[in-house]
Amino acid sequence: MRDTMLDExxxxxxxxxxxxxxxxxxxxxxRYIMKKYGFDVCSATIRNIMSDLEDAxxxxxxxxxxxxxxxxxxxxxxxxxxFHKALLSQSQEIKKIxxxxxxxxxxLRNNMDSLFLEATQxxxxxxxxxxxxxxxxxxxxxxxxxxxxxxxEDLVIAVVVNDKGIVKNKIIKAYPEITQxxxxxxxxxxxxxxxxxxxxxxxxxxxxxxKKEKLFWDKLISKILKMCQEALNFSREDVxxxxxxxxxxxxxxxxxxxxxxxxxxxxxxxxxxxxxxxISEDEDMKVIIGQENPVEEFRSFSIIASPYKxxxxxxxxxALVGPKRMNYQRAIMLVNAFARSLTRTLSD
Amino acid sequence: MRDTMLDExxxxxxxxxxxxxxxxxxxxxxRYIMKKYGFDVCSATIRNIMSDLEDAxxxxxxxxxxxxxxxxxxxxxxxxxxFHKALLSQSQEIKKIxxxxxxxxxxLRNNMDSLFLEATQxxxxxxxxxxxxxxxxxxxxxxxxxxxxxxxEDLVIAVVVNDKGIVKNKIIKAYPEITQxxxxxxxxxxxxxxxxxxxxxxxxxxxxxxKKEKLFWDKLISKILKMCQEALNFSREDVxxxxxxxxxxxxxxxxxxxxxxxxxxxxxxxxxxxxxxxISEDEDMKVIIGQENPVEEFRSFSIIASPYKxxxxxxxxxALVGPKRMNYQRAIMLVNAFARSLTRTLSD
DNA sequence: CATTAGCACTTAAATAAGAGGAGTGCTAAA
DNA sequence: TTTAGCACTCCTCTTATTTAAGTGCTAATG
Numbered sequence: 113m114r115d116t117m118l119d120e121x122x123x124x125x126x127x128x129x130x131x132x133x134x135x136x137x138x139x140x141x142x143r144y145i146m147k148k149y150g151f152d153v154c155s156a157t158i159r160n161i162m163s164d165l166e167d168a169x170x171x172x173x174x175x176x177x178x179x180x181x182x183x184x185x186x187x188x189x190x191x192x193x194x195f196h197k198a199l200l201s202q203s204q205e206i207k208k209i210x211x212x213x214x215x216x217x218x219x220l221r222n223n224m225d226s227l228f229l230e231a232t233q234x235x236x237x238x239x240x241x242x243x244x245x246x247x248x249x250x251x252x253x254x255x256x257x258x259x260x261x262x263x264x265e266d267l268v269i270a271v272v273v274n275d276k277g278i279v280k281n282k283i284i285k286a287y288p289e290i291t292q293x294x295x296x297x298x299x300x301x302x303x304x305x306x307x308x309x310x311x312x313x314x315x316x317x318x319x320x321x322x323k324k325e326k327l328f329w330d331k332l333i334s335k336i337l338k339m340c341q342e343a344l345n346f347s348r349e350d351v352x353x354x355x356x357x358x359x360x361x362x363x364x365x366x367x368x369x370x371x372x373x374x375x376x377x378x379x380x381x382x383x384x385x386x387x388x389x390x391i392s393e394d395e396d397m398k399v400i401i402g403q404e405n406p407v408e409e410f411r412s413f414s415i416i417a418s419p420y421k422x423x424x425x426x427x428x429x430x431a432l433v434g435p436k437r438m439n440y441q442r443a444i445m446l447v448n449a450f451a452r453s454l455t456r457t458l459s460d
Numbered sequence: 461m462r463d464t465m466l467d468e469x470x471x472x473x474x475x476x477x478x479x480x481x482x483x484x485x486x487x488x489x490x491r492y493i494m495k496k497y498g499f500d501v502c503s504a505t506i507r508n509i510m511s512d513l514e515d516a517x518x519x520x521x522x523x524x525x526x527x528x529x530x531x532x533x534x535x536x537x538x539x540x541x542x543f544h545k546a547l548l549s550q551s552q553e554i555k556k557i558x559x560x561x562x563x564x565x566x567x568l569r570n571n572m573d574s575l576f577l578e579a580t581q582x583x584x585x586x587x588x589x590x591x592x593x594x595x596x597x598x599x600x601x602x603x604x605x606x607x608x609x610x611x612x613e614d615l616v617i618a619v620v621v622n623d624k625g626i627v628k629n630k631i632i633k634a635y636p637e638i639t640q641x642x643x644x645x646x647x648x649x650x651x652x653x654x655x656x657x658x659x660x661x662x663x664x665x666x667x668x669x670x671k672k673e674k675l676f677w678d679k680l681i682s683k684i685l686k687m688c689q690e691a692l693n694f695s696r697e698d699v700x701x702x703x704x705x706x707x708x709x710x711x712x713x714x715x716x717x718x719x720x721x722x723x724x725x726x727x728x729x730x731x732x733x734x735x736x737x738x739i740s741e742d743e744d745m746k747v748i749i750g751q752e753n754p755v756e757e758f759r760s761f762s763i764i765a766s767p768y769k770x771x772x773x774x775x776x777x778x779a780l781v782g783p784k785r786m787n788y789q790r791a792i793m794l795v796n797a798f799a800r801s802l803t804r805t806l807s808d
Numbered sequence: 809c810a811t812t813a814g815c816a817c818t819t820a821a822a823t824a825a826g827a828g829g830a831g832t833g834c835t836a837a838a
Numbered sequence: 839t840t841t842a843g844c845a846c847t848c849c850t851c852t853t854a855t856t857t858a859a860g861t862g863c864t865a866a867t868g
Contacts, residue, residue, distance in 0.1 A: 141831050154841055159832070177831055177847040222615055223631050259607050263625050267570055271619050271627060277611050279619060279629040283571050357723035360716060368708055368716065375705035489860055502812055507861070525818040525860055 125161045130182045130190040139179030184402040191399050198444040210449045217457040224276045236355025241434035246388045247350035248427040251311040260295035270343035351384045364435040373409040393419045393426035402436045418451035422458040473509045478530045478538040487527030532750040546792040558797045565805040572624045584703025589782035594736045595698035596775040599659040608643035618691035699732050712783040721757040741767045741774035750784045766799035770806040
C-alpha cells in the first residue's frame with residue numbers, strides 16, 4: 113500500500129503515532145492518540161485504523177497487548193510529510209545558532225580545516241547527534257600551487273595547495289636521477305600552465321597536450337609525466353566526525369551493540385566514505401531512514417545530509433546521524449541551515 | 461602500609477586475588493583462593509589475611525558478605541610485581557605478532573602517517589584495547605625543507621617537510637607587499653642555512669644570528685623574521701587513536717558513563733594531549749593505574765605507555781588504554797615490543 | 809600464639825507468585 | 839461505519855521466599 117492510498121484520517125493517525133513515539137520512546141496506544149490529538153472518534157475506531165496501518169506495514173506491535181511502534185516506513189511517511197515545511201520554516205532558536213555559526217565560519221574562512229571542523233562540531237553540538245562533514249575532493253578543486261620536493265634517493269613529495277588553501281601531500285616513488293632542480297622546473301611548468309584549473313582538468317589536459325606535441329614518445333618525458341600523474345592522483349579521504357558521545361546515551365541505544373558498529377565505522381575511513389557514496393553532491397538535501405541505508409552499520413540510524421557549495425558548484429556534504437526516532441523537523445532545519453551557512457561562507 | 465611491609469604469604473594472597481579478579485570480574489572469596497592456589501592453610505586463615513589486606517587498603521568489599529575486589533593499590537602492587545618479568549619474557553604468539561608488524565612497518569617506512577596509523581591499529585587489534593600513538597613533535601624533528609606560498613592578498617602558507625617526510629602546513633597572516641619572489645628567497649635562505657637542524661634550533665639560531673648582525677633593527681627584516689618565527693611555530697597535535705569499539709563491550713564498562721567520558725576525551729585533541737603530558741618521553745615504559753592518572757576522564761582505566769625512538773632520541777609515545785582489570789602481563793609485553801619495533805624501523 | 813573448625817549472620821541474586829494496568833481485539837448494537 | 843463494552847493478553851512492579859556464597863567471630867587445638 114502506498115502512502116497516497118491512505119485516506120486523510122488514517123494519515124493523521126499515522127502522523128500522530130510517529131510524532132508521539134519521537135517524543136517518548138514508548139509504544140503508542142489508541143486512547144492516547146485519540147485524546148492528545150483531539151480525534152472526534154472513539155478509541156476503538158483509532159484502534160481499527162492502527163490495525164490497518166499495521167497490516168500495511170507502517171506500524172508494529174512489540175507484543176499482543178502493547179501499543180504500536182512506527183516502522184521505517186512510518187518514519188519515511190512522516191519525513192516526506194514534514195519535509196518541505198521544515199525546509200522553509202526557521203525558529204528563533206535556530207536563527208540564533210546560525211548567526212553565531214556564520215560569524216565563526218567567517219573568521220575561519222582562511223583556514224579550511226578549522227572551518228569544516230567547526231561546522232561539524234557545531235552541528236553535533238546543536239543537535240546532540242553525530243555530525244559528519246565530507247571535505248571537498250582535492251581533484252575537484254582548483255590548483256593554487258604545486259611543489260615537488262625530493263626526499264631521500266628515490267622519493268618525491270608532492271605538495272599541492274588548492275584554491276581553498278587546503279594543503280595535501282603525497283609521497284611517490286621517483287627515479288633517482290631526478291634532481292631537485294628538475295623537480296622545480298616541473299613544478300614551475302605545472303604552476304604556470306595550470307594555476308586555477310582543477311586537478312582533474314590538469315591531468316586530462318596534460319595527457320592531451322603531451323600527446324599532441326609528440327613528447328609522449330620521449331622516454332624521459334614519459335617517465336616524468338607518469339610521475340606527475342601519480343602525484344596529482346588524490347583519493348578522497350577526508351571526513352570530519354564529531355559528537356559520538358552524544359548519541360551514546362540516547363535511550364534508543366541502551367543496547368550497546370548498535371553503538372559499537374557505529375564506533376567501528378567511524379574508525380574505518382573506508383566505510384565512512386561508503387556512507388557518503390549514496391549521497392550525491394548534486395542532489396539537494398536527503399534523508400535516509402534506517403533500512404534505506406546501504407551501509408549496514410547505520411541501519412539503526414537515520415541520516416540527514418545536504419551538499420554545500422561554492423557558488424553553484426557542489427563541494428562536499430554535511431550530514432547528521434541520529435536515531436531513527438530523531439527530531440526530524442529540527443534536524444532538517446539545522447542541516448539545511450548549516451549547509452547554507454557553509455555555502456555562503458565559501459561563496460564570497 | 462607499604463608493600464615491603466607485607467610478609468611473603470600475604471603477598472602471595474594479594475597476588476592471587478588480583479590475578480583471579482583479572483581472570484573473572486567477580487569478588488574473590490577466601491576458599492576459592494585457598495583451593496585454586498594450593499595454600500596449605502584453611503580458608504579462615506586466608507580470610508584473616510584478606511581482612512588485613514583490606515585494612516591496609518589493598519582490597520575492598522562490595523558489601524559485607526561478599527568476596528574481595530582489588531583496589532588501585534592492589535593493581536599497583538601486582539604490576540610492580542610482574543613488571544620486570546613481563547618486560548623480559550616473550551610468548552610465541554607475541555613473537556609472531558611482532559614479526560608481522562615489523563614487516564608491515566618496514567614497508568611503510570617512507571610514509572610516516574601510515575606507519576604510525578598501522579602501529580596504532582595493530583596494537584589495538586592485538587590487545588582488544590584502545591591504542592594511542594603520539595606522533596613526533598614537529599619542532600623536535602630536523603627540517604628537510606620549507607616552502608612559503610603566497611595565498612590571497614595577505615596570507616602565506618608555510619609548508620614544512622621534516623626529515624621523516626612528514627608534511628605540516630600553517631597559514632599565517634603576512635604583509636600584502638610581500639611577493640612570492642620574496643618568499644622564495646626567504647625559503648631558500650632557510651633551506652640553505654638550516655637543512656637538517658631541528659625546528660626548535662632554527663628558531664633560536666635565527667633570532668641570535670639576526671641580532672648579532674644588527675639586522676634585527678631593520679624594520680622589514682624584523683617583520684619577516686616575526687613571520688618566519690610564527691610559520692615555524694607548530695603546536696604538537698597529532699595523536700592517532702584506534703579501537704574504541706573494542707573497549708565498548710568489556711564487562712567493566714557495562715555502565716556506559718565511563719565510556720562516554722573516554723569518547724569525549726578522544727574527540728578532544730586537547731585532553732588527549734594532556735594525557736601524554738604525564739608520560740615523559742625520556743623515561744622508559746610506564747604503567748598508570750586508575751586514580752594515578754591526572755586526567756580525570758581516564759581514572760577508570762589503566763594506561764601502558766612506552767616511548768619510541770630514533771637511535772637514542774625519543775620521538776613520541778605509543779600507549780594502550782584498557783580496563784584496570786586488564787591483562788597486564790600481555791599488555792606490557794606487547795606495548796614494549798611495539799615500541800621496540802617502531803624504534804627499530806625508525807632507526808635504520 | 810598462630811591456626812583451625814564450626815557456626816551464626818549478612819547480603820545479593822534468583823525464583824515465584826500475585827496484583828495492577830495499559831492496551832488490544834472482538835462482538836453486538838447504534 | 840462507528841461505538842460501547844468486555845474479555846483477554848502480556849508486561850511490569852511488588853513482595854516474599856529461597857538459595858548460595860562468603861564473611862566474621864569464638865572457642866578449641868597443636
